[in-house]
Amino acid sequence: MTEQTLQVEILRYRPETDQDPAFQTYTVPYRDDWVVLDALNHIKDNIDRTLSYRWSCHMAVCGSCGMMINGEPKLSCHAFLRDYYPNKVRVEPLANFPIERDLVAVTDDFMEKLESVKPYVIPQQERAVDEGPHLQTPAQLNAFKQYTMCINCLLCYAACPQYGLTPDFVGPAALALAHRYNLDTRDAGREQRQEIAASNEGVWDCTFVGECSQACPKSVDPAAAIQQTKIASTIDWYKALLNPWGKR
Amino acid sequence: MSRKPYLRKMPKSWWLARRSYTSYMARELSCVFIGAYSLLIVVGLHRLSQGRDEYGAFLDALQSPLSLVFHAAALVFALIHTVSWFSLAPKAMPLQIGEKKLSGGPVVLAHYAVWIVVSAGVLLVARI
Numbered sequence: 523m524t525e526q527t528l529q530v531e532i533l534r535y536r537p538e539t540d541q542d543p544a545f546q547t548y549t550v551p552y553r554d555d556w557v558v559l560d561a562l563n564h565i566k567d568n569i570d571r572t573l574s575y576r577w578s579c580h581m582a583v584c585g586s587c588g589m590m591i592n593g594e595p596k597l598s599c600h601a602f603l604r605d606y607y608p609n610k611v612r613v614e615p616l617a618n619f620p621i622e623r624d625l626v627a628v629t630d631d632f633m634e635k636l637e638s639v640k641p642y643v644i645p646q647q648e649r650a651v652d653e654g655p656h657l658q659t660p661a662q663l664n665a666f667k668q669y670t671m672c673i674n675c676l677l678c679y680a681a682c683p684q685y686g687l688t689p690d691f692v693g694p695a696a697l698a699l700a701h702r703y704n705l706d707t708r709d710a711g712r713e714q715r716q717e718i719a720a721s722n723e724g725v726w727d728c729t730f731v732g733e734c735s736q737a738c739p740k741s742v743d744p745a746a747a748i749q750q751t752k753i754a755s756t757i758d759w760y761k762a763l764l765n766p767w768g769k770r
Numbered sequence: 771m772s773r774k775p776y777l778r779k780m781p782k783s784w785w786l787a788r789r790s791y792t793s794y795m796a797r798e799l800s801c802v803f804i805g806a807y808s809l810l811i812v813v814g815l816h817r818l819s820q821g822r823d824e825y826g827a828f829l830d831a832l833q834s835p836l837s838l839v840f841h842a843a844a845l846v847f848a849l850i851h852t853v854s855w856f857s858l859a860p861k862a863m864p865l866q867i868g869e870k871k872l873s874g875g876p877v878v879l880a881h882y883a884v885w886i887v888v889s890a891g892v893l894l895v896a897r898i
């Protein structure tokens with residue numbers, strides 16, 4: 523029996539030689555338990571060593587293998603070839619980010635934005651070790667747990683036309699993480715985060731397309747986090763208006 | 771090695787690239803019709819304040835083919851507006867009772883219920 527094969531079309535960009543990116547087609551063996559990342563690894567190992575892409579865990583945990591697969595942002599370790607076979611699979615680097623090389627996107631912009639929203643617990647008061655752990659009830663944990671699931675894969679940024687059109691937009695994952703810490707009962711850093719989160723480039727650049735939440739492989743639902751931040755920020759604004767002397 | 775990151779431009783037709791983007795744009799466009807219809811009602815009120823004849827002329831103008839087309843389009847877009855925003859409401863209003871997060875269904879239903887009650891109220895007032 524002849525081996526079943528599948529064509530994979532990859533957007534290549536080698537900065538030292540290429541003016542513009544261009545597609546290159548490879549033929550790989552088809553296995554129904556292979557994901558797109560397996561096909562890429564097959565190409566790298568057997569056909570073309572120059573192909574560049576990021577990956578690490580192969581199990582939807584590390585968040586490094588995000589790519590556009592047939593135009594949809596997906597984790598390449600989570601996209602089965604059987605869902606595309608016998609049609610061609612077209613693989614491109616994550617949309618809305620510059621291309622470093624081949625399928626490797628430049629993600630520095632996100633890293634800076636993530637840092638700007640202080641995605642860590644900022645306690646009211648430092649707690650000494652002998653004071654013991656800061657306890658939280660399961661209900662308190664569940665209020666924000668879904669937002670802790672983010673693996674920084676950036677599929678949500680690739681899905682967001684608003685980020686593509688307005689590159690200053692802080693974007694879904696960073697705002698979802700700001701919300702995650704704001705909801706945490708151990709945290710008192712909301713006011714510091716609001717400087718960025720409640721600014722024009724923060725939640726107010728979001729027009730609620732909602733695609734971030736559709737693309738997210740971890741059901742984080744960043745669109746929900748952003749809308750909730752909008753409501754909380756609006757309430758802040760009215761409170762400040764009605765009580766200009768009160769603590770903001 | 772020197773870097774030369776390549777920036778891809780977003781095509782002008784990006785909103786046609788995916789169905790979900792197109793329906794998002796339809797939702798965005800719907801507010802133009804909602805706004806225009808609100809304006810029409812304000813004009814109607816103004817004409818009413820001017821007197822019976824002026825208001826009659828306004829009502830006659832509403833019968834014109836152009837106005838009928840506008841009303842049909844406004845109705846379609848008002849429905850798109852309502853249904854799409856109602857379906858998104860749960861994202862802005864998460865429900866949690868104790869440890870359990872509730873599904874968004876009740877929030878959407880509550881929106882429809884309020885819509886029906888308010889519409890019925892308006893119709894009732896209009897009849898009096």
Ligand code: SF4
Pocket residue numbers: 671672673674675676677678679694695698734737738739740741742743744
């Ligand atoms: S919110 Fe979801 S899609 Fe966005 S970076 Fe986190 S895990 Fe990825």
Ligand code: FES
Pocket residue numbers: 577578579580581582583584585586587588597598599600
């Ligand atoms: S390789 Fe780690 S998420 Fe895909």
